[in-house]
Amino acid sequence: MQEQSFAWQQALSEMITSPLELLSLLNLCPSQLPWQWDKNFPLRVTQSFVARMQKGDPLDPLLRQVLSIKEESKLSNNYSSDPLKETEHNPVPGLLHKFKGRVLLTFTSSCAVHCRYCFRRHFPYQENNPGRKGWSQALDYIANHPDIVEVILSGGDPLMAQDQFLALFLKQLSDIKHVKILRMHTRLPVMIPQRICHSLLKVLDDTEQDIVMVYHINHPAEIIPSIAQGVTALKQQGVTVLNQTVLLQGVNDNTECLKQLSLNLFQAGILPYYVHLLDAVQGASHFSVSHEEARKLQGSLRAELPGYLVPKFVREIPYHHSKMPLDLLP
Numbered sequence: 001m002q003e004q005s006f007a008w009q010q011a012l013s014e015m016i017t018s019p020l021e022l023l024s025l026l027n028l029c030p031s032q033l034p035w036q037w038d039k040n041f042p043l044r045v046t047q048s049f050v051a052r053m054q055k056g057d058p059l060d061p062l063l064r065q066v067l068s069i070k071e072e073s074k075l076s077n078n079y080s081s082d083p084l085k086e087t088e089h090n091p092v093p094g095l096l097h098k099f100k101g102r103v104l105l106t107f108t109s110s111c112a113v114h115c116r117y118c119f120r121r122h123f124p125y126q127e128n129n130p131g132r133k134g135w136s137q138a139l140d141y142i143a144n145h146p147d148i149v150e151v152i153l154s155g156g157d158p159l160m161a162q163d164q165f166l167a168l169f170l171k172q173l174s175d176i177k178h179v180k181i182l183r184m185h186t187r188l189p190v191m192i193p194q195r196i197c198h199s200l201l202k203v204l205d206d207t208e209q210d211i212v213m214v215y216h217i218n219h220p221a222e223i224i225p226s227i228a229q230g231v232t233a234l235k236q237q238g239v240t241v242l243n244q245t246v247l248l249q250g251v252n253d254n255t256e257c258l259k260q261l262s263l264n265l266f267q268a269g270i271l272p273y274y275v276h277l278l279d280a281v282q283g284a285s286h287f288s289v290s291h292e293e294a295r296k297l298q299g300s301l302r303a304e305l306p307g308y309l310v311p312k313f314v315r316e317i318p319y320h321h322s323k324m325p326l327d328l329l330p
């Protein structure tokens with residue numbers, strides 16, 4: 001683990017943003033792939049993640065998650081830019097209150113990666129992010145709703161925030177006694193394992209609430225030893241570490257891959273939580289896996305893994321009071 005907290009910021013500043021550079025690092029010829037420039041949601045990926053890709057493989061499952069391809073420009077029926085109707089559950093800027101007892105804060109507007117299937121790619125973060133000063137409105141809302149037990153920091157990626165800023169916010173949150181659990185949805189420790197640095201661990205240790213980290217890992221090849229080291233450090237402080245996966249055609253839509261993912265997560269100290277069916281976000285239809293296929297995968301995982309390593313297969317349905325289990329979907 002890194003002593004210095006600037007190591008992760010260094011890694012951020014060295015991110016790869018040119019598709020041509022990415023392809024050249026992977027010994028791929030640009031003509032081997034239907035790649036494209038996307039200036040609205042451009043390429044963004046860390047060197048560390050690229051180092052986990054297989055050189056010379058145009059079908060690499062990690063590459064597929066980050067490289068924009070021509071299929072994204074295809075408009076699909078039933079795919080929209082706000083598939084979850086999130087703008088309707090937005091009582092104050094930066095806060096989503098859709099489910100009982102839990103609120104989700106879009107804590108930052110950036111990530112250390114641009115996942116091509118991201119359902120937030122069209123979300124108006126810039127308008128909806130209160131910025132450094134504006135969190136008092138969200139904190140007031142939480143303080144005035146005693147039924148809120150859990151606050152979820154999402155994004156963007158909440159760990160893109162500086163530790164001093166996180167510390168300031170979590171200090172204020174600690175004063176709201178009915179909030180018992182703080183959860184973070186983050187992909188940063190996957191993209192930049194050094195993000196779990198001493199300074200962050202100190203901030204988390206000083207927090208009153210119990211802490212849950214939900215990582216986002218889609219493929220076993222994403223898991224490297226430094227991720228497991230970070231998890232060990234978190235667990236020593238009593239943090240619970242879970243994982244969510246998005247089911248993606250051409251990335252992880254086969255039993256062997258999902259089975260290995262659960263086993264490797266467990267080995268790294270992480271428990272599988274959700275497998276999300278893709279949200280119908282415009283530009284991502286080529287990642288879609290049918291309910292029928294997803295049910296088969298869930299069935300084979302149930303047959304091959306202990307129950308605690310079988311993630312819940314769910315889909316986000318607008319206006320439903322929870323994530324919808326695949327078993328209840330048509």
Ligand SMILES: *Cc1c(COP(=O)(O)O)cnc(C)c1O
Nearest residue numbers: 096097098099102103104152323
């Ligand atoms: C996913 C989500 C949650 C958390 O749901 P869990 O089932 O508790 O993981 C909370 N709020 C919003 C708006 C969400 O999208």
Ligand code: SF4
Nearest residue numbers: 111114115118156187
């Ligand atoms: S890390 Fe999460 S929020 Fe960020 S681009 Fe990827 S899926 Fe979207």
